[in-house]
Amino acid sequence: MVMMVDTYLKRQGVRNKVNITWTTFESGYIQAFGPRLNDVVTEEFKERNITGLKEYIVKEVLPNKVIYQNGEEIPYDVLISFPPYIASVFYKNIPTDERGFIQTNFNDRSVKGYNNIFAPGDAGDFPVKQAFLAFLQADTVANKIHADLLNSDFKEGFDPVSMCVMEQFDKATFAQVPLRLTGNPTKPIEVDPERIDEYKVGVSPLWRIGKKMLGIYLPMRFRHAEPFHAGAAWKTMELGLKGMSSILAD
Numbered sequence: 487m488v489m490m491v492d493t494y495l496k497r498q499g500v501r502n503k504v505n506i507t508w509t510t511f512e513s514g515y516i517q518a519f520g521p522r523l524n525d526v527v528t529e530e531f532k533e534r535n536i537t538g539l540k541e542y543i544v545k546e547v548l549p550n551k552v553i554y555q556n557g558e559e560i561p562y563d564v565l566i567s568f569p570p571y572i573a574s575v576f577y578k579n580i581p582t583d584e585r586g587f588i589q590t591n592f593n594d595r596s597v598k599g600y601n602n603i604f605a606p607g608d609a610g611d612f613p614v615k616q617a618f619l620a621f622l623q624a625d626t627v628a629n630k631i632h633a634d635l636l637n638s639d640f641k642e643g644f645d646p647v648s649m650c651v652m653e654q655f656d657k658a659t660f661a662q663v664p665l666r667l668t669g670n671p672t673k674p675i676e677v678d679p680e681r682i683d684e685y686k687v688g689v690s691p692l693w694r695i696g697k698k699m700l701g702i703y704l705p706m707r708f709r710h711a712e713p714f715h716a717g718a719a720w721k722t723m724e725l726g727l728k729g730m731s732s733i734l735a736d
């Protein structure tokens with residue numbers, strides 16, 4: 487969002503009239519996606535003259551300034567804020583974590599203590615809330631139900647490799663990130679060190695084409711009531727993304 491705002495203001499010819507400051511409680515930008523995303527954002531902020539402040543924990547928001555736990559105060563004219571992640575619905579009778587997300591068995595996304603209730607996607611306790619990961623979890627659940635119905639082995643458990651293209655209007659950042667749970671509630675997720683060869687990041691105007699391809703592909707699949715991640719259409723899409731990432735990411 488901050489990159490898009492910067493590009494937009496530049497195109498309107500008013501960027502020099504606006505100071506952009508980004509603050510986060512995280513110790514690395516887009517912390518869940520590891521050190522390489524932190525490097526990309528640091529570089530982009532430098533190029534774009536955006537002030538970035540990490541480990542700034544909000545204490546209070548007043549009508550004209552934000553006060554942080556470290557004693558710093560930052561004045562603002564316009565404030566864009568993101569709330570902390572918590573569940574919007576709290577269920578009394580099923581196990582939930584400290585933020586209200588439904589506790590699941592990692593491999594098949596079934597709810598803990600139940601083998602016939604599943605919680606794929608944002609409602610479940612996987613710490614990264616993202617459409618791509620929600621789709622992968624939905625595939626897992628479909629495969630699990632299919633295996634149960636046929637009384638066959640369930641082999642295709644949840645493989646949390648995130649893929650995303652972050653729009654900046656002038657260029658976009660691609661990231662493919664193999665994730666793993668840490669068991670530490672303050673930093674519950676990290677890049678899987680055993681799958682570092684799958685960790686790919688790239689920045690290019692051409693990644694905007696990748697984003698647009700997904701924007702055409704997904705509604706097309708959904709309109710035909712087809713899963714995003716299966717069949718010949720996905721194989722073609724996957725080939726395109728793999729081809730792009732072999733040239734435009736490392």
Ligand SMILES: Cc1cc2nc3c(=O)[nH]c(=O)nc-3n(C[C@H](O)[C@H](O)[C@H](O)COP(=O)(O)OP(=O)(O)OC[C@H]3O[C@@H](n4cnc5c(N)ncnc54)[C@H](O)[C@@H]3O)c2cc1C
Binds near residue numbers: 619
């Ligand atoms: C501003 C924003 C930008 C985002 N950008 C991206 C992005 O660029 N890329 C990306 O991968 N992800 C992005 N995400 C995250 C992504 O939208 C979610 O991870 C994804 O939608 C989760 O899918 P889901 O099916 O688990 O939940 P949802 O999409 O939230 O679907 C849950 C559905 O259940 C319905 N529902 C809830 N309660 C009930 C009920 N009691 N009865 C019946 N229906 C009910 C809701 O109305 C909703 O339609 C973004 C999220 C936000 C908020």
